Amino acid sequence: MSDEAADAERHREKMAKRKAVQDAEVAEKTVEKGLLIVNTGPGKGKTTAALGLMLRALGRGWRVACVQFIKGGWDTGERHAIQAFGTQVSWHTLGEGFTWETQDKARDIAACRHAWARAEALMADPTIRLLVLDELNIALRYDYLDLAEVVATLQARRPDLHVVVTGRNAKPALIEAADLVTEMGSVKHHFAAGVKAQEGIEF
Amino acid sequence: MSDEAADAERHREKMAKRKAVQDAEVAEKTVEKGLLIVNTGPGKGKTTAALGLMLRALGRGWRVACVQFIKGGWDTGERHAIQAFGTQVSWHTLGEGFTWETQDKARDIAACRHAWARAEALMADPTIRLLVLDELNIALRYDYLDLAEVVATLQARRPDLHVVVTGRNAKPALIEAADLVTEMGSVKHHFAAGVKAQEGIEF
Numbered sequence: 001m002s003d004e005a006a007d008a009e010r011h012r013e014k015m016a017k018r019k020a021v022q023d024a025e026v027a028e029k030t031v032e033k034g035l036l037i038v039n040t041g042p043g044k045g046k047t048t049a050a051l052g053l054m055l056r057a058l059g060r061g062w063r064v065a066c067v068q069f070i071k072g073g074w075d076t077g078e079r080h081a082i083q084a085f086g087t088q089v090s091w092h093t094l095g096e097g098f099t100w101e102t103q104d105k106a107r108d109i110a111a112c113r114h115a116w117a118r119a120e121a122l123m124a125d126p127t128i129r130l131l132v133l134d135e136l137n138i139a140l141r142y143d144y145l146d147l148a149e150v151v152a153t154l155q156a157r158r159p160d161l162h163v164v165v166t167g168r169n170a171k172p173a174l175i176e177a178a179d180l181v182t183e184m185g186s187v188k189h190h191f192a193a194g195v196k197a198q199e200g201i202e203f
Numbered sequence: 204m205s206d207e208a209a210d211a212e213r214h215r216e217k218m219a220k221r222k223a224v225q226d227a228e229v230a231e232k233t234v235e236k237g238l239l240i241v242n243t244g245p246g247k248g249k250t251t252a253a254l255g256l257m258l259r260a261l262g263r264g265w266r267v268a269c270v271q272f273i274k275g276g277w278d279t280g281e282r283h284a285i286q287a288f289g290t291q292v293s294w295h296t297l298g299e300g301f302t303w304e305t306q307d308k309a310r311d312i313a314a315c316r317h318a319w320a321r322a323e324a325l326m327a328d329p330t331i332r333l334l335v336l337d338e339l340n341i342a343l344r345y346d347y348l349d350l351a352e353v354v355a356t357l358q359a360r361r362p363d364l365h366v367v368v369t370g371r372n373a374k375p376a377l378i379e380a381a382d383l384v385t386e387m388g389s390v391k392h393h394f395a396a397g398v399k400a401q402e403g404i405e406f
Contacts (some may be wrong), residue, residue, distance in 0.1 A: 011308040018303040029399040039248060043241075048255030049248035052218040052281070052371060053404065055258050056251065059284030060403040078255070081262030084287040105214040129403065141399065162390040162404060179398065181391040182246040187384035196232040200332065201256065202264040 002131060030134065034129075034161040035179040036154055042185035050132045050164045051078055055160075058085050062129035065090040065122045069115045070135040070167075072097040076203045081158035089143065090128065092118050112144040123157055130162045136169025140174065151177050226394035237332075237364040237383040239357055243340060246387035253335045253367040254281055260365075261288050265332035268293040268325045272318045273338035273370075275300040279406045293331065295321050298338065302345065315347040326360055333365045340370025343377065354380050 001009070037053075039046040054064050066082075072095045081091045096102045100126035116139070122131050139145050151173050154163060165174065175181050197203065204212070240256075242249040257267050269285075285292045287337045297318035299305050319342070325334050342348050354376050357366055368377065378384050400406065 007307055012306045015303045015306040019306070026359075026399070029394055029397050031396070031398045032401055033398060035393055035398070035401075035404065037247075038390075040390075041388070043387075044383060045242060045248050045252035045255075045387065048259065049252040051254065051255030051258050052248075052251030055254050055405070056280035056286045057286075057403045059280030059282065061283075062403055070290050077259035077262030077379060079262065080264075081258045084261075098225075100218045100225055101216045101221070103218040105211060136314075153295055172260075175390065178391060179393040179396065181389075182248050183388040183390050184246075184248065185244070185386040185388055187241075187243075187378065187386050188381060189384040190238055191232055192232070192380065193237060194232050195234040195238070196229070198235055198238075200260045200265055201238060203261070 003194060012147045034157060034159055035180070036157070036177060037162065038137075038170050038174060038178045038181045038185065039164065039165040039166045040168060040175075040181065041068075041183035041185055042168060043186035044189070045095065045184045046166040046168075047119055047134055049164050049182070049184075054082075054089075054130060054132060057130040058088055061088075063088055063090070063127045064130040064132070065128045066092065066132040066134060067115050067119045068093045068095050068134045069139045070095040072099060074203060077200055089096045090122065093123075094118060108142070112139040115139070116145050116150065120153060123153070123161065123163075126158070128158065130157070130164070132164045132166070133194075135167040137174070138178065140171050141169045142165070142200045147171055147173055150174075207242075212330045229343075236382070237360060237362055237366070239360070239380060240365065240367040241373050241377060241381045241384045242367065242369045242387065243371060243378075243384065244386035244388055245371060246361040246389035248387045248393070249369040249371075250337055252385070252387075253337065256367060257285075257292075257333060257335060261291055264291075266293070266330045267333040267335070267339060268331045269295065270318050270322045270325065270333040271298050271337045272298045272299040272315055273301060275304075277406060278393050280403055293325065293328075295325075297321060311341055311345070312347045315342040318342070319348050321352065323356060326356070326364065326366075329361070332363065333367070335367045335369070338370040339368045340377070341375045343371075343374050344370070344372045350374055352375055353377075
């Protein structure tokens with residue numbers, strides 16, 4: 001056998017062993033359930049990963065919904081794009097902008113409570129399979145919503161409903177209740193190099 | 204002034220100061236450029252964040268493209284969903300599956316080289332504004348492609364082309380060349396609790 005053929009054979013054997021391990025691991029996982037997913041951390045990708053999951057779910061023919069707790073009446077690319085899916089998407093931008101934009105705590109609280117009421121109504125809609133609660137973590141961080149109530153409601157969701165919560169500084173009680181928590185860490189950010197927020201990328 | 208009114212006024216003043224700081228920071232950022240974006244790390248969200256960015260860009264009317272280096276002929280939700288955008292998306296699934304599925308190193312290398320040639324052709328297409336190179340990091344990790352050549356080609360991209368590279372274990376030379384690098388960290392994963400990979404969520 002040539003060196004090359006021996007190398008190829010070693011690779012095949014190693015990968016066959018790895019496949020056996022992978023297959024055994026996959027076989028152990030049998031639970032199917034609606035997940036509570038949290039995308040947090042200071043890095044990019046919290047909202048876009050939720051949008052990507054929404055796209056994947058749409059491709060499966062699911063109805064999906066999104067409630068935006070902080071983002072207000074901005075013109076964003078995603079709001080245009082999801083129109084391609086018609087009534088398969090139920091989209092609710094109910095924020096009023098960042099706290100430093102409104103400069104009005106009572107108004108911020110009212111907007112968050114309104115958004116949460118909408119989220120509860122969507123959770124009760126059996127046609128929705130995936131619900132994104134964008135920037136809910138920010139509303140919780142500022143105590144604009146009652147944490148215990150929000151966590152209890154999320155935990156009491158229907159067994160087949162997937163919920164994605166985004167935003168920095170996820171509360172420990174929410175992390176405790178979640179099935180999947182990802183921390184987006186910022187290794188390098190173009191804003192630090194003087195690059196501005198650009199259409200199509202940041203919004 | 205009541206306590207409540209005083210509290211509201213303190214909030215307003217604090218937020219007005221914060222807005223001044225934010226506005227000054229935004230004003231400093233003036234550069235517009237096509238970004239080299241890397242989504243890496245062991246956590247979830249690397250590919251879905253790229254898909255979300257693609258959705259945002261599609262909403263801006265951009266043409267976008269995706270080359271999948273590892274994922275093979277699986278039926279995924281995203282492949283169905285992007286059909287809603289017709290010729291606005293150019294999608295290329297050129298992988299042959301994971302290394303432990305093919306168990307054939309020569310075939311894996313050939314597939315990666317074919318995918319990279321396609322990526323180069325798409326980079327040369329001036330109608331494409333965003334290009335996702337899904338799992339390119341895996342191809343680089345196994346030395347299936349020449350790292351120096353890949354990085355040099357990515358750095359020589361047109362000034363207005365955004366490129367997103369996904370996959371674990373991004374090479375330091377790629378991180379060095381990138382504008383934006385996010386590390387997805389796994390805080391909690393449902394697979395560890397026996398939950399299987401589910402349609403609409405994992406694929």
